[in-house]
Amino acid sequence: MIELIRRRDPHRPDRWKIYFGDVCIGDIGPRAGVPTTVDQLEWYCGFVPPAHRGVDAGGTAIDLHDARQKFEVAWRKLRTAFTxxxxxxxxxxxxxxxxxxxxxxxxxxxxxxxxxxxxxxxxx
Structure with missing residues (x-):
């Protein structure tokens, strides 16, 4: 199976783009305008066209390690839905x-x- 690759977003250096081969399947980055007492990162897993069918996932995380774990769990579940x-x-x-x-x-x-x-x- 192809390994997921993480690269910095060239337009937003505080965000990471996640790739499956040459396809960007999501990202992880800071949330904007939230209090410091809540999760500071957000993650999204999915890409178009499957996202138009509702085949995507996203959420918040405490830190990068937590976001990566949640992203990978979502990817394992969603991967079978992508053709x-x-x-x-x-x-x-x-x-x-x-x-x-x-x-x-x-x-x-x-x-x-x-x-x-x-x-x-x-x-x-």
């Missing part, structure tokens, strides 16, 4: 989003890429 198609849909959406952002930066180049892709598809 290969869910992971493929996530990867497709990620690739499409990256492509679309690149098109926004270089609109003329993307029009050319679309024409070339259409030409290649019709030739196949």
């Amino acid at each position: 290969d198609d869910d992971f493929a849909a996530y990867r497709y959406a990620r690739a499409w989003t990256a492509w679309n952002r690149e098109c926004g930066r270089t609109a003329a180049s993307c029009r050319h890429k679309r024409r070339m892709a259409a030409r290649d598809a019709s030739a196949a």
Whole structure:
């Protein structure tokens, strides 16, 4: 089984992103605006598209060790609900989003890429 990997969020250094292979399946980080007398961390396990079906989990934790334990328990329960198609849909959406952002930066180049892709598809 693929091991879970934890990486710092590049946009929020106080948060950790959790990866299953190349798919970000959740995060752990501080809660905002809560009193110091309550759990200071929050965790979330899930990704789109399964999260749209209600296949996700989240909660609070006292410290990073507690958050990691709760996350791993949730992951073991949820992992069976995720299909290969869910992971493929996530990867497709990620690739499409990256492509679309690149098109926004270089609109003329993307029009050319679309024409070339259409030409290649019709030739196949």
